[in-house]
Amino acid sequence: MGNADDPVADDSHRDHDCEAAGTLAFVAHYGAPGTGQAWTCTRCGKAWSRVDGVFWPADQGVHILSIDDVQ
Structure with missing residues (x-):
């Protein structure tokens, strides 16, 4: 297993729906006001x-602008 104090290390939390579980915690705003927000799952660390x-998994890069987005 992992360290009980480290939610990412505990494999029992890997198979859950972060959004449905209500475990997302606000981290910060980014971009221009109202553009986006960073969140993290308090259960699995995603x-x-x-x-x-x-909400989009951050690894999908939806929050990253391209040149076409700003022209």
Whole structure:
């Protein structure tokens, strides 16, 4: 297993729905005001982005702008 104090190390928390479990905790705003927010799951440690009111796994990069987004 892992350290009981480290939510990421505990494999029993790997198979859950972060959004449905209500375990997402706000971390910070990023970008221009209202652009996006960083969140993390307090149960498994997975990073999430909230863009336009929709949560996306941060590793999908939805929160990263391209040149086309700003022209």
